[in-house]
Amino acid sequence: MGKKITEHVTWVGKIDWELNHFHGDELSTEKGSSYNAYLVRDTKKTVLLDTVWGPYDREFVARLKEEIDLKSIDAVIMQHNEVDHSGALMELMREIPETPIYCTKKGEAILRGYYHKDWNYVNVKTGDTMELGTQTLTFIEAPMLHWPDTMFTYMSGENILFSNDGFGQHFATENLYADKVCMGEMMYEAEKYFVNILNPFCPMVSRKVKEIVAMNLPISMICPSHGVIWRENPTQIVETYLRWADSYQENQVTLVYDTMWNSTRTMAEAIAKGIQDADPTVTVKLFNASKEDKNDIMTQIFRSKAILVGSPTINNGFSFAIAGILEMAKGLKFKKKKAAAFGSYGWSGEATKQLNEHLAAAGFEVVTDGCRTLWAPDQDAIDACRAYGREFAAAIG
Ligand code: FEO
Numbered sequence: 268m269g270k271k272i273t274e275h276v277t278w279v280g281k282i283d284w285e286l287n288h289f290h291g292d293e294l295s296t297e298k299g300s301s302y303n304a305y306l307v308r309d310t311k312k313t314v315l316l317d318t319v320w321g322p323y324d325r326e327f328v329a330r331l332k333e334e335i336d337l338k339s340i341d342a343v344i345m346q347h348n349e350v351d352h353s354g355a356l357m358e359l360m361r362e363i364p365e366t367p368i369y370c371t372k373k374g375e376a377i378l379r380g381y382y383h384k385d386w387n388y389v390n391v392k393t394g395d396t397m398e399l400g401t402q403t404l405t406f407i408e409a410p411m412l413h414w415p416d417t418m419f420t421y422m423s424g425e426n427i428l429f430s431n432d433g434f435g436q437h438f439a440t441e442n443l444y445a446d447k448v449c450m451g452e453m454m455y456e457a458e459k460y461f462v463n464i465l466n467p468f469c470p471m472v473s474r475k476v477k478e479i480v481a482m483n484l485p486i487s488m489i490c491p492s493h494g495v496i497w498r499e500n501p502t503q504i505v506e507t508y509l510r511w512a513d514s515y516q517e518n519q520v521t522l523v524y525d526t527m528w529n530s531t532r533t534m535a536e537a538i539a540k541g542i543q544d545a546d547p548t549v550t551v552k553l554f555n556a557s558k559e560d561k562n563d564i565m566t567q568i569f570r571s572k573a574i575l576v577g578s579p580t581i582n583n584g585f586s587f588a589i590a591g592i593l594e595m596a597k598g599l600k601f602k603k604k605k606a607a608a609f610g611s612y613g614w615s616g617e618a619t620k621q622l623n624e625h626l627a628a629a630g631f632e633v634v635t636d637g638c639r640t641l642w643a644p645d646q647d648a649i650d651a652c653r654a655y656g657r658e659f660a661a662a663i664g
Contacts, residue, residue, distance in 0.1 A: 269306060269334045270443060272496065273425050273488070275402055279331055280304040280492075281319040284439045289351075294463050295562045298456050299439030302351055303492045305429060306334060307422065310400030312341040314369075316420060316429050317492055321354030328358045337362045342389075342397070344404070345370040346431040347417045348377040352492055357382055369397070371408055374416035391418070407479065409433065411471040413464050419479070426487040428479070433472075434504045435493035436460045445495040445504075453495060455566075457504065460493070461511050462569040463562045467600045473512040476505060514603040516572040519550040520663070523564055524577035525557050525586035530611035530643045531577045537649045538575060538609060538638065541656020549660070556588035561595060568596060573605040573634075573663040576626060580610060580618035589622070597629035605663045606631035609638040609655070616641070634662040 269277040280303040289296045302319035304327070313335065319327045331337065337359070345353060345368055356378070360366070367387045370378065375388040397404040402424035409417045412433050420429040436456040440448050465472055489497040489504065497504050520542055526532040532555070539551045554564050568574055576593065578585035608622030619637040627633045638655040640648045 268330065272305075272443070272490075273427070275307055275309055275399075275425055276422075276427065276490070277306045277308070277334060278303060278443060278496075279306045279315070279327070279334060281323040281327060282439050282441060283320070283323070286437065286439070289437060294437070295560050296437035297560075298437060298452070300437035300493050301439055303490065303494075303496075304352075305490060306331070306340075307399060307402065307404075308335070309402050312397070312399045313339055314342045314344055314397070314399065314404070315340050316344045317346055317352045317431065318343075318355035318359060320351040324355035324358035327355040328362065331359070340366055342366065343368045344420060345374055345378065346420060346429065347414060347492070348374045348381070349414060349432075350381065352431070353378060353381065357384070360384065360386055369406075371416050371418050373410070373414075374418070377414070377416050393418075409471075409475050411468045412475055413468055421484055423484075426485045428484070428486050428489045428501075430489055431492045432464065433491060434489050434497065434508065435491035436495065438494040440495060443496055444499075445497045446499040448495060456494065457507075458511070458569070459562060459566045461508070462566045462599065465512075466569065467598060469512040469514075469600070469602070472508060476508050476512065480505065480509075515569060516604065517550065517570045518548060519552065519567070519571045520573050520575070520660075521564075521567045521571040522551070522553045522575045522577065523556050523568070523589070523592055524553070524575075524609075525555065525579070525588045526577075526611075527579050527581070527586075528643070530640060531579050531609070533644050533649065534609055534611060534638065534640055534652045535575070535577055537644070537652035538656035538659065541653040541658075542660045543656075544653065545657040545660035556592045557586070561591060564592060565595060565599060568601060568604070569599075571604060573659070574631070575607055575609060575659065576622050577609040578618050578622060580612040580616050583615055583617060585610070585618040585622055593622070593625045593629060596631075597625075600630060602630065604631050605634045607633055607635045607637050607659060607662075609652070611640045611642065611644070613642060635659060
């Protein structure tokens with residue numbers, strides 16, 4: 268059975284406690300997730316907003332049947348058609364093949380691309396409405412939040428914003444609401460989600476969220492497609508998104524390194540001390556890229572005003588783990604962050620220069636030529652790294 272959340276809305280999604288990675292292995296989801304779908308029942312119409320991921324398709328349809336006669340669903344509204352939300356459509360549409368699917372034009376293209384079905388598509392755009400009886404749905408296109416097909420749906424009457432991926436988190440909870448969970452734990456997941464999924468689209472996030480704020484819609488509840496529902500001070504997450512989308516940074520410097528025989532690690536620790544010599548107020552964090560979760564590292568980079576990336580020179584290049592971090596950071600399009608590279612070497616020693624080039628290509632402002640150490644750092648080299656840390660702190664201001 269679903270969970271009734273208001274007079275008209277019932278949550279009919281799936282809580283996935285076992286999920287530990289998403290988008291293949293691109294995103295770690297240590298706290299599980301949920302695929303939130305909502306059934307809205309009113310005097311004239313009943314609609315379903317979104318479905319769940321494919322592995323749960325039969326369970327979803329079976330539970331939906333316990334809730335309602337599927338034939339009495341007047342429309343399925345697909346706000347976003349990535350498979351974690353559209354994955355149960357095939358199973359559902361087998362039962363109600365004629366039921367219209369409301370989605371954006373791009374949404375139809377994606378559904379056709381994934382499922383190759385000639386369903387009864389109805390394209391909607393911003394401002395289109397659907398009268399349900401006492402409630403009215405208004406569709407708001409939100410392209411690139413985070414796919415081109417994405418839209419939000421606002422329900423006037425109960426004043427609920429259904430925001431699909433926006434304002435979501437990969438966070439499993441049986442308690443459903445933000446005010447019923449550990450806020451620190453959940454907000455970390457909201458931030459990690461924003462960084463790893465939405466950060467590349469910050470300009471669009473900023474514009475869309477400001478557009479919604481400017482509409483002055485009364486919002487009593489925000490219902491995303493992953494994680495908790497926001498009902499107490501629901502716009503707190505909207506305000507947080509506005510801050511996150513605006514080149515967010517804290518007074519933090521993050522050192523991300525890889526190391527073969529601890530030389531580059533020793534350098535990282537000495538550089539970190541130098542940064543703190545120069546500025547005791549700055550938060551300095553160190554992560555070994557081959558040991559730490561990549562998405563957590565991205566979240567720490569997001570918080571940072573500057574980063575240092577270190578790798579020993581290996582085969583005239585840099586390490587596998589650092590290559591992954593740089594590629595990921597490039598894709599996430601961080602803004603207004605300073606950076607430089609460091610690393611140990613034995614003979615050719617080109618990794619530091621290469622890392623600086625990659626950092627620049629990834630949009631970081633490279634502030635120094637970096638710092639290199641031949642073989643294992645002795646006390647002089649450690650002192651030089653510490654001095655370099657002070658120099659770096661001065662360069663980032
Ligand atoms: Fe939750 Fe973009 O799918």
